[in-house]
Every structure is written in structure tokens, then in C-alpha cells.
Amino acid sequence: MFGITWLPELLAVAAVFFIADLVYVIDHYLVHHDRDRYRRTHFRHHRRYNGPKSGPQFDAYELGTYNSAGFGLLLCMSVVTLFSGNIGFLLGGGLKWVHSLLFHLYQHGWWGPVAVRQAPPPRPRRTWGLASARYHAWHHSNPDDGRFTYAESWAGFDRILEILHPRLVRYTVDGRLGRLGQQAVRGAEERARRARHEARP
Amino acid sequence: MNWLAWDPRSYGGAALGALLGACAYLLLRDSGFDEPWLVGLALGLGCALMTRERSGLRGIVLACTTAWLAAGLTVAAAAPAEGWVGGMASFHASLALPELTRHLVGIAAACLLGRTSLRRGASDRVAGQGRETPA
Numbered sequence: 331m332f333g334i335t336w337l338p339e340l341l342a343v344a345a346v347f348f349i350a351d352l353v354y355v356i357d358h359y360l361v362h363h364d365r366d367r368y369r370r371t372h373f374r375h376h377r378r379y380n381g382p383k384s385g386p387q388f389d390a391y392e393l394g395t396y397n398s399a400g401f402g403l404l405l406c407m408s409v410v411t412l413f414s415g416n417i418g419f420l421l422g423g424g425l426k427w428v429h430s431l432l433f434h435l436y437q438h439g440w441w442g443p444v445a446v447r448q449a450p451p452p453r454p455r456r457t458w459g460l461a462s463a464r465y466h467a468w469h470h471s472n473p474d475d476g477r478f479t480y481a482e483s484w485a486g487f488d489r490i491l492e493i494l495h496p497r498l499v500r501y502t503v504d505g506r507l508g509r510l511g512q513q514a515v516r517g518a519e520e521r522a523r524r525a526r527h528e529a530r531p
Numbered sequence: 532m533n534w535l536a537w538d539p540r541s542y543g544g545a546a547l548g549a550l551l552g553a554c555a556y557l558l559l560r561d562s563g564f565d566e567p568w569l570v571g572l573a574l575g576l577g578c579a580l581m582t583r584e585r586s587g588l589r590g591i592v593l594a595c596t597t598a599w600l601a602a603g604l605t606v607a608a609a610a611p612a613e614g615w616v617g618g619m620a621s622f623h624a625s626l627a628l629p630e631l632t633r634h635l636v637g638i639a640a641a642c643l644l645g646r647t648s649l650r651r652g653a654s655d656r657v658a659g660q661g662r663e664t665p666a
Binding site for chain 1: 533534535537588591592594595596598599602619620621622623624626631638
């Protein structure tokens with residue numbers, strides 16, 4: 331029906347994983363540099379990983395996030411399949427969805443008696459290779475570490491982000507607010523200096 | 532956090548628009564006016580008229596829905612010998628540039644209209660903010 335020849339389909343699956351992970355890594359970086367959004371949404375995810383393993387494997391936030399993102403990706407990839415005839419895009423979207431859910435379960439210690447935090451993984455090396463579940467698990471137990479381990483597929487995204495971070499952080503919500511704050515402080519200092527100057531006899 | 536920007540009012544309006552657009556497309560097609568972009572235009576308009584918030588993510592979802600709906604109607608109306616499922620599987624091969632352009636125009640219309648709101652004072656819906664806050 332779709333005339334499967336394997337190589338184009340396999341390349342399409344790999345491309346979907348690669349691009350979806352790129353989007354995921356960028357959004358993950360942005361949410362960790364948006365204090366307000368982090369506090370209202372993503373923080374609870376890290377708190378669950380770092381607390382005792384008592385809650386359900388998926389809470390409402392995690393189910394909503396993973397499933398709506400997975401469904402959205404699957405929907406987009408289904409359209410690419412429709413117009414290209416390459417079913418690998420659709421398969422890639424479905425596999426990425428399953429991958430996200432299984433990745434989460436593994437890292438929350440689904441198969442073990444204790445959560446990752448209670449048996450933390452060693453700090454991963456700054457690798458440019460594939461991102462394993464243990465590599466990403468470091469981020470869950472150490473969300474503020476300067477060694478980025480946001481990636482779920484290719485760790486190279488994290489290395490690139492680490493290189494770009496000093497410039498990129500200025501364009502995040504926290505970076506913009508920080509600049510505005512600095513400007514406000516400088517403005518207040520300038521006004522105070524003028525007031526002192528004018529008050530002199 | 533819901534990445535689909537789910538809201539019954541917005542998606543209900545889109546569904547109503549899609550129904551009207553599909554009927555209009557099939558009726559006009561019989562008269563020789565084969566323009567699948569009508570589906571995307573009606574679907575996007577239905578959503579934009581009903582919704583109270585702007586959402587880029589919703590625009591993407593509606594663009595994808597339009598792609599499938601317009602393709603499905605085109606294949607159904609053509610009644611291919613291999614059946615509807617077979618026709619959908621070979622849909623990409625049946626598209627010449629003019630047909631592809633007509634479909635892409637519909638998808639773009641659904642995306643642009645679906646992400647906006649024609650109501651005054653509509654708010655922006657951003658993933659991870661406002662109504663996205665989990666309970």
C-alpha cells in the first residue's frame with residue numbers, strides 16, 4: 331500500500347526523533363529559564379522525582395503534557411506521511427510518543443522499588459553521543475545543574491546549548507526580566523545621584 | 532499542560548465550520564468548482580468566530596485536521612477503483628502542483644484563522660500559562 335522500502339522509512343523515523351527532541355530540548359531549556367512558568371507547571375514534575383516514590387507513575391500534569399504533545403506530534407507527522415507517502419514519519423511520531431512515556435516510567439523507577447533520586451545515577455559525561463535514559467535522569471534529580479542533560483535522543487543538543495547558553499540566556503524570560511531589573515536599578519541610581527547633586531548648596 | 536490548546540467552544544466552532552465547508556466543497560465540486568481550500572477556510576472561520584482566545588498551537592492542530600479532511604473528501608469524491616483507503620494511501624502520488632497548491636492554501640487558511648479570534652478583547656493562550664496551570 332505505502333510501498334515500504336525500509337531505508338527511507340528508517341531515515342524518516344530517525345528524522346522525527348531528531349527534530350522532536352530538538353523542539354523538546356529547546357522548550358525544556360526555556361521553561362527552566364522562566365521562573366514563573368517553571369513554578370506553576372514544571373516544578374511539580376521535579377518535585378515528584380526528588381521526593382519519596384509514593385504517587386502514581388503519571389500525575390495529571392505529566393499525562394496531560396506527554397499525551398497532548400505526543401498526539402500533536404503524531405497528528406503533524408500523519409500529514410507529512412499523507413503528502414509524502416513515507417509512512418516512516420507516522421511511525422516515528424507514534425514511537426516518539428511511546429518513547430516519552432516509557433522514558434518517564436523508567437526514570438521514575440517504575441521497574442525498581444525506589445525512585446531515581448534515592449538511587450541517583452552518576453553525573454554523566456559531556457558526551458556528543460546518544461542520550462540514554464540514565465543520562466536524562468540526571469536532570470530530574472539535579473534540575474539546576476550547569477551540565478545540561480535535557481536531551482532524550484542526541485546529547486549533542488545539550489552541548490550546543492551549553493556553548494550558546496551565555497548568549498541565549500539573555501533572550502529567555504528570566505534574562506529579559508533580569509535586564510529590565512538592571513535597567514530599573516540603574517535608573518533609580520541615576521535619579522538618586524541627580525537628586526543628591528541638586529540638593530547640594 | 533495541554534499542548535493541543537483544548538477548548539470545546541473553539542473546537543466546536545471548527546467542527547461546525549468543517550461540516551459546512553465539506554458540504555459546500557462537495558456541492559460546488561459537482562458543478563465543476565473543485566476547490567478543496569473551501570474546507571480549510573470554513574473550518575478556520577468557524578473556529579475564529581466562536582473562540583475567545585488566540586492560540587498558535589490550535590492553529591497547527593486545525594491545519595492538520597484540514598489536511599486530512601480535505602484529502603479524505605477529495606478521494607471520496609473521486610471514488611478510486613482501489614477504494615477509499617487505497618486512494619488515501621496513494622493520495623500523494625495523485626497530486627500535481629495545482630492540486631497540491633489548492634490543498635496547501637486550505638491548510639494555511641485553517642492555520643491562520645484557527646490561531647486567531649475575531650472577537651474583540653480576545654486573550655492570548657500560551658502553553659504553560661494561565662488556564663494551562665494544572666489543578
